[in-house]
Amino acid sequence: MxxxxxxxxxxxxxxxxxxxxxxxxxxxxxxxxxxxxxxxxxxxxxxxxxxxxxxxxxxxxxxxxxxxxxxxxxxxxxxxxxxxxxxxxxxxxxxxxxxxxxxxxxxxxxxxxxxxxxxxxxxxxxxxxxxxxxxxxxxxxxAGKAMTRSGAKPGDCLVVSGTIGDAYLGLRIAKKEFSPSAEDRAYLLERLELPVPRLALADALHAHAGAAIDISDGLIADSRHLAVASGLSLEIDLDALPLSDAARRWLGDQDDTQAARLALASFGDDYELACAVPPARVDTFVAELRKAGLGATVVGVFAPGDKVQVFSGGAPVEYGAGGFTHF
Amino acid sequence: MxxxxxxxxxxxxxxxxxxxxxxxxxxxxxxxxxxxxxxxxxxxxxxxxxxxxxxxxxxxxxxxxxxxxxxxxxxxxxxxxxxxxxxxxxxxxxxxxxxxxxxxxxxxxxxxxxxxxxxxxxxxxxxxxxxxxxxxxxxxxxAGKAMTRSGAKPGDCLVVSGTIGDAYLGLRIAKKEFSPSAEDRAYLLERLELPVPRLALADALHAHAGAAIDISDGLIADSRHLAVASGLSLEIDLDALPLSDAARRWLGDQDDTQAARLALASFGDDYELACAVPPARVDTFVAELRKAGLGATVVGVFAPGDKVQVFSGGAPVEYGAGGFTHF
Incomplete structure (x- = not known):
């Protein structure tokens, strides 16, 4: 040193x-x-x-x-x-x-x-x-077991750990654009400032998943990286987005719910994991994560092709760059 | 990435x-x-x-x-x-x-x-x-063979590779404080800007040396690190400093030769290695470095104690912090 x-x-x-x-x-x-x-x-x-x-x-x-x-x-x-x-x-x-x-x-x-x-x-x-x-x-x-982005297979489910969008709301609070209850404020700021690396998933990943990425640029952008690296299409269901109670309360106050969900799925710093898991293993994977004290939710599916699409209410949604802008 | x-x-x-x-x-x-x-x-x-x-x-x-x-x-x-x-x-x-x-x-x-x-x-x-x-x-x-700073033994010689002080003179040139011939200028600037990591010494180090450090803070300061880490005294002979022809020409123009040598030994960025080598192995070590196309020179000796001294003409020289200041 x-x-x-x-x-x-x-x-x-x-x-x-x-x-x-x-x-x-x-x-x-x-x-x-x-x-x-x-x-x-x-x-x-x-x-x-x-x-x-x-x-x-x-x-x-x-x-x-x-x-x-x-x-x-x-x-x-x-x-x-x-x-x-x-x-x-x-x-x-x-x-x-x-x-x-x-x-x-x-x-x-x-x-x-x-x-x-x-x-x-x-x-x-x-x-x-x-x-x-x-x-x-x-x-x-x-040896040989590092989980990369390129191992998703057609038919695999896109599974995310925890909840999505909390860090985005924490950022809105930090920028004084959003002022929730003291309890939600503390929760959301901690999600932004002290993300919990999902190290507890290691065994479940090795046992069941084919690919994984951490969500730093946003659920859509990072899941897209999985699809591109694996040479596949991906459909993401915006309505399936796992939300914390705090995020759910924020969403209830929004006029355009679809745009609001898109914002939660488009901004980064969640540091949850997005994983590709074969359908036959999803239940076991989710159960093992629950045992580790963590929720897990299917939010999409991989398929042959090269298109990444986001759906809401069964219809495709324009998601733009889906990228991440820092504060 | x-x-x-x-x-x-x-x-x-x-x-x-x-x-x-x-x-x-x-x-x-x-x-x-x-x-x-x-x-x-x-x-x-x-x-x-x-x-x-x-x-x-x-x-x-x-x-x-x-x-x-x-x-x-x-x-x-x-x-x-x-x-x-x-x-x-x-x-x-x-x-x-x-x-x-x-x-x-x-x-x-x-x-x-x-x-x-x-x-x-x-x-x-x-x-x-x-x-x-x-x-x-x-x-x-x-495994177990990493060469550290702490392995010098009483009686070991302090051996340095290559020549010392060229980067200091390169820095003087860059700061427009020294203007030698075009040839010396090119040589000294290259020594400052493109130091050659002494990777070629690896085999000789493992075979013969007990400790080594690269000279980034200056020969005196870094050799001192060897002595302190090994719990030993060290005597450095300023008159034995290995100099390039360009440095020798510069030295010839200086009024206070001892102060000039001290400057060469006190400034960093040489990226030569300073090594502790048992006396019985010094000749072989030096010969192996010569085979790798590199000079090697004994410039000091380790002894029991905790004092680092610099000598010139047989008398101790005040060397101050012996540290490195960037341009």
């Missing part, structure tokens, strides 16, 4: 986060050493958050650290991997205070305990610019 | 860099898959370059890409590892042009051919701020 002029912070705040991982070498060497067990492969992902783009200036630095970690763990979850460790490369803004740095380290500390992972290395520096946090996360899968 | 709004660049310019690496999944999935061969361990390092801090604004983007890659490969070299692949997380400035992006991809392409590695994933985004390039590099070592 390097970090010119940052030795104190690395030694006092980051090195303790690496203490449980021998190959991290106390963050005091040129690189980390990672042992991969026989019969396993390593799954590696990297995601960067930039202040002012992926989170608003002034966000609690502990929440920033935890989200940076969690969006990466979510990618591991989509591959059916068990997380092992992570590296973090940080560019602090020149104005960074000890509060920012310590809050960041606190956030990493609390989440690495929750997810049973360790910091194994990285880099810190500072510059005149926004705060940049890059995380690279490492996970393990049984 | 993700990169909101960057799909075209990823598909057209980055995906071809991953074409030779199956586990990169065409940069089209949530994560990459890396297989580590039986009896091997993975060595992982991350380093970030920030425009305006680690390289001047306006630097040829191909050179930036290559240096970002090479400083990471240098860390792998210091661990005695063979590079396998790398990930890159880039934050483009809002003003980034196609020339910048394509130049960056061109630089990666030329260097990954030289070093026989592939891009396996990463992330791209953009923001109002300086250009930020984070690279995470992966290498392999025989």
């Amino acid at each position: 390097s970090g010119k002029g940052e030795f104190g912070f690395i030694r006092n705040r980051l090195a303790p986060l690496a203490a449980g991982f021998k190959g991290a070498l106390g963050l005091a060497d040129d690189a980390a050493v990672l042992t991969v067990r026989a019969g396993r492969e390593l799954v590696i992902t990297a995601d960067t958050l930039v202040e002012g783009r992926h989170f608003p200036e002034g966000t609690d630095p502990a929440l920033v650290a935890r989200k940076a970690l969690r969006v990466n763990l979510s990618d591991l979850a989509a591959m059916g991997a068990r997380p092992v460790g992570y590296m973090t490369s940080v560019v602090w803004p020149s104005s960074a205070t000890d509060t920012l740095r310590n809050g960041f380290a606190d956030g990493l500390a609390s989440d690495q305990e929750i997810f049973d992972i360790a910091l194994i290395g990285g880099d810190t520096t500072s510059a005149d610019g926004p705060w940049v946090i890059s995380v690279t996360a490492f996970g393990e899968v049984p | 993700s990169g909101k709004g960057e799909f075209g660049f990823i598909r057209n310019r980055l995906a071809p860099l991953a074409a030779g690496f199956k586990g990169a999944l065409g940069l089209a999935d949530d994560a990459a898959v890396l297989t580590v061969r039986a009896g091997r361990e993975l060595v992982i390092t991350a380093d970030t370059l920030v425009e305006g801090r680690h390289f001047p604004e306006g630097t040829d983007p191909a050179l930036v890409a290559r240096k970002a890659l090479r400083v990471n490969l240098s860390d792998l070299a210091a661990m005695g590892a063979r590079p396998v692949g790398y990930m890159t997380s880039v934050v483009w400035p809002s003003s980034a042009t196609d020339t910048l992006r394509n130049g960056f991809a061109d630089g990666l392409a030329s260097d990954q051919e030289i070093f026989d590695i592939a891009l396996i994933g990463g992330d791209t985004t953009s923001a109002d701020g300086p250009w930020v390039i984070s690279v995470t590099a992966f290498g392999e070592v025989p």
